[in-house]
Amino acid sequence: MKRARNVAIVVLAAVFAISLLANFFAPAPYAMQFRDFISSPASRRFWLGTDELGRDRWSRLLYGTRISLLLAPAAALLSTTMAVLIGGVAGYLGGWWDRVVLRVIDIFLSIPWLFLFLIVRALLPLNTSPLTSVIVTFTVMGLLGWASPARIIRAGAQSLRGSDLVLHARACGCPGTRLLLVHIVPNLKPVVFAQFWISIPTFILGEASLGLIGLGVAEPLPSWGNLLRELANPRAVMSNPWILAPLVVLVVVVSCFQLLLPQKEFAS
């Protein structure tokens, strides 16, 4: 298991490093259109072929990885932090506070938030740069994504509240804040980590869907989300299997993140 985790660390480090050094590794700028080579197959010049505008897929994958690997975890961190604060405290305190939070979570999950993205897009100045636009998108996704993990974290905190461990600490006169920070939160770590890793691909795919309403990563900036949009055409996938590359990278990266989960604590 340790070996697998080491491999995961190496792979993640390599992916991060290559994407951060995309300027160095990418053979062409991500927006450069080679119009005489549209939808070219993989070749020595274009390792992953070119897209429908003749842009080098390998270069776009490198730059897209950089965007997604930085922003999706950031959004996941934001949503998980909110979930810990809201769900963790609700589960620990219980009573009317817990009931209110649960209702709020239910309401929050039942509202279709797409309209909020439309409002955000309508309010954003049109000359907003693609990078600012994508940062805003991921921030909004992070702010909206807390409800689901909060429900799970609340359940974890609630079960810990009635555990022998906490009863013992309480019997020893441990004050409430210390009880929460020293005994509850550290024991919620596996659940919190799991929620964090699960959120990352959700945000990446969410960004891809938002692209359809113009809120994803704006052209010509690449991201895993808009690179994955090419897979919507099953015929293209059959004839050009190399367009699966962003999906492969996504699966590898998410799997590596999963391997890094604290397994022992999970088991406990």
Place this chain on the structure above:
Amino acid sequence: MRRMLIAFTIATTSLLAQWGGELRFCLHSDPKTFNPLMVEDEASETIRYLTGGVLIRVNRQSQELEPELATSWKISRRGQSITFQLRQGVVFSDGTPFSADDVAYTMHALMDPSLHSTTGDAFRSASGTVETQVLAADRVAIVFPAPVAGLERLFDQVPILSARSPKKEAAVLGPFVLAKYSPGMEVLLERNSYYWKTDASGRRLPYLDAIRLDIQQNRDIELMRFSRGELHLINNIDAESFSRLAQQAPSQAYDAGPSLESEMMWFNQNPNAPLPEYEKAWFRSKNFRRAVSSAINRADLCRVIYFGHAQPAAGPISPANRFWFRAQLKPHAYDPKEALAGLRQDGFHLKDGTLRDREGHPVEFSLITNSGNKARERMGAMVQQDLAAIGIKMNLVTLDFRSLIERISQNFRYEACLLGLTNYDLDPNSQMNVWLSSASNHQWYPNQPKPATTWEAEVDRLMEAQASTVVREKRKEYFDRVQEIASDEAPFIYLVNKNSLSAVSPKLQNVSPAMIRPQTYWNADSLVLGPAQLARNAR
């Protein structure tokens, strides 16, 4: 020669033709109405075309007028009235006889102001009532308060209703009759056994028993079903799917040449728009607009986005519109050097690869377009790269359609827009709401209280002159000048004219795809399903 060949094919096929079979294709939404006078959407237009009987029909191939329920017609010298001689012995689908009273009833219903019919609006040349005089059972005259240019062509859109039938709009004179409608599922049209037309051998048309229209929004599923043989035609297919189909089954892919659809972009020239004054000055400059136009490689757009199934656009009228197209106009040539030279005349200059205006502002603007339209998004990305070559930074922003319409027609919070235009009507009168400076669709600066520029005043004058003239050639002269001004001033930067692309199953015979709508089933009464298909239907 080509026309003779088509006529020969139709004649020989009709000799061999058999009755029967069910034609299947897709509507992309539910029809909003079955009242033929209230049609505004494409699905309802399909039903109207297939079920409605009209006095005069525009032949989609030749673009000439052909007698249908009227055997002949005559327009008065001033263009204020039209007299029709009607076909005798024609009956509606419920057996009610057709007469001049039905034409009078239809025109009365159409011009009823409380109906708010857009089809009727086309006939409103001035305030006042439209009078219909029944001269005999087979002769009727319609008198308008003022001359109506291109009057006879407008009757292509007016299906005649029965004045006496208890079935009202359900009694039709077209080749098919509405049999069943399952919302969200399908519309079934059955053969009108009273249809008046016969083939060369005297057999009553149509050949088909029925047309089943499946309601299917998803174009990919439509293409998949066509490939599986579940559909017989796709009337209007996008270039990417067409090119794929052309590779797999070339005999099923039809490119009829340029259609009436074009793609274009424009700059916001509205003086009340919440934009910096220096930007408004750029957009009002003809040199700036022409330079942007010259910096765009239209040939690349046609090749890359439309896989060669489009033509660089020169002006407001597509080459598909044979009579009104100004053949002398050429698309603005792709020439970045020429573009920069034009910009220099207005004080623009390049500094560190960035184009700046006389006061040093970097030239940067956003181009909005509707999200979800892949071709348009790609086109925006290509324009972005072309403009970067002359130092202009363009941000491409895709918006949902409602937000986009709000920006271009209500709050004017945008700088440039990329959209498409589809002309359903060949006559330039249908473009009055675009070219008149006071019109709401005069997109670069709509609803002007008075023309903002001398050239717009000139366009107003020419459009009004062509609309009040009856002589077609004189009207063409006026409208040619409008096209020249539009090309020279470039308020709309026309990019491409898309080709009319369709997919037709080899089982369907007598198909002759045309450039104008409805491209594939315009001769639905003559379409024949091959024997193989008939056998399958029988099983």
